[in-house]
Amino acid sequence: DGSSDGALGSSTFSVGASGGGPWYGPRGLGYVSDPGNVKETANNFGWYTMDSVSHYGNTHETSGIRCIKDPNDAYMPTAFDTEFISTPNEEYPLATLKNWTKDPNSYVEYTNSSVTTAYPADKDRVIEIPLRKAYAMYKLHLSTTDEYPQGSVKSSSVVWTTNTGLIQNMEIIDGTKETAKLRVTLNENQHGNAVVAFHLGNSGQWANGKMQDPIIWSWQIWAPETLVGSLDYETETLANGGIINVANSAFVNPVKSIGVPLKTTFMDRDLGALMMFPEEASGGGAAHIYSFIPQI
Numbered sequence: 683d684g685s686s687d688g689a690l691g692s693s694t695f696s697v698g699a700s701g702g703g704p705w706y707g708p709r710g711l712g713y714v715s716d717p718g719n720v721k722e723t724a725n726n727f728g729w730y731t732m733d734s735v736s737h738y739g740n741t742h743e744t745s746g747i748r749c750i751k752d753p754n755d756a757y758m759p760t761a762f763d764t765e766f767i768s769t770p771n772e773e774y775p776l777a778t779l780k781n782w783t784k785d786p787n788s789y790v791e792y793t794n795s796s797v798t799t800a801y802p803a804d805k806d807r808v809i810e811i812p813l814r815k816a817y818a819m820y821k822l823h824l825s826t827t828d829e830y831p832q833g834s835v836k837s838s839s840v841v842w843t844t845n846t847g848l849i850q851n852m853e854i855i856d857g858t859k860e861t862a863k864l865r866v867t868l869n870e871n872q873h874g875n876a877v878v879a880f881h882l883g884n885s886g887q888w889a890n891g892k893m894q895d896p897i898i899w900s901w902q903i904w905a906p907e908t909l910v911g912s913l914d915y916e917t918e919t920l921a922n923g924g925i926i927n928v929a930n931s932a933f934v935n936p937v938k939s940i941g942v943p944l945k946t947t948f949m950d951r952d953l954g955a956l957m958m959f960p961e962e963a964s965g966g967g968a969a970h971i972y973s974f975i976p977q978i
Contacts, residue, residue, distance in 0.1 A: 816899030845874030
């Protein structure tokens with residue numbers, strides 16, 4: 683199995699019999715780890731081996747090893763010197779912008795104060811959305827010139843909502859691209875979904891029911907009636923027979939699929955659903971229909 687094999691070259695060459703000189707090529711560390719191969723013994727299946735004196739290639743091959751200085755370096759003209767291209771200073775490094783793009787697209791908030799949540803802020807009915815994601819997404823993915831969106835006026839709008847009484851107020855907390863926020867306040871005991879948007883331009887004016895400045899990015903506001911739960915599911919376990927219960931010195935918890943058990947956490951409802959839908963169980967009592975999607 684080529685995808686399971688590996689080798690690490692070294693800088694030493696093997697020596698033939700009676701001082702015959704280098705032969706075969708450089709020594710190295712070779713290994714094979716292939717659980718899909720045939721069983722070797724009753725309790726050890728697969729093909730796995732490690733060889734610390736392997737030979738690779740010919741004597742003139744040094745694999746990935748470069749342990750000498752180029753003897754021609756002193757004779758190389760300056761035309762071959764390494765040249766570095768300077769780049770202008772950026773307001774924020776690329777790594778920082780990529781990190782900003784990982785901020786959430788959806789925000790869950792509970793408007794019923796009687797709901798028990800892990801954190802008090804989850805039910806204070808106030809959501810503060812960092813606007814830095816909008817700037818990063820625009821510059822990295824939406825701009826044809828790799829520029830930030832232009833404009834001096836920041837504003838917000840509700841693009842759509844399932845409950846017109848859900849959102850009480852929206853305001854921009856001004857700041858830099860990194861610190862500016864959109865604060866959304868919800869009404870108590872109101873539930874539903876909404877999409878809110880951040881606009882940037884030079885107008886800041888509404889006309890025909892629309893903000894005239896362009897939308898830079900938008901987010902989902904999700905206010906469910908009941909606490910969102912989760913369920914962990916693992917494809918192969920001892921309980922369902924997926925893990926082979928044998929003593930084995932090469933593999934820990936070997937599984938029938940040969941790979942690694944997949945463990946996934948699912949929500950107990952679709953994204954945006956207000957509650958789990960109850961259903962009368964055939965044997966009496968209450969049951970639930972779960973509509974699962976992965977939590978990412």
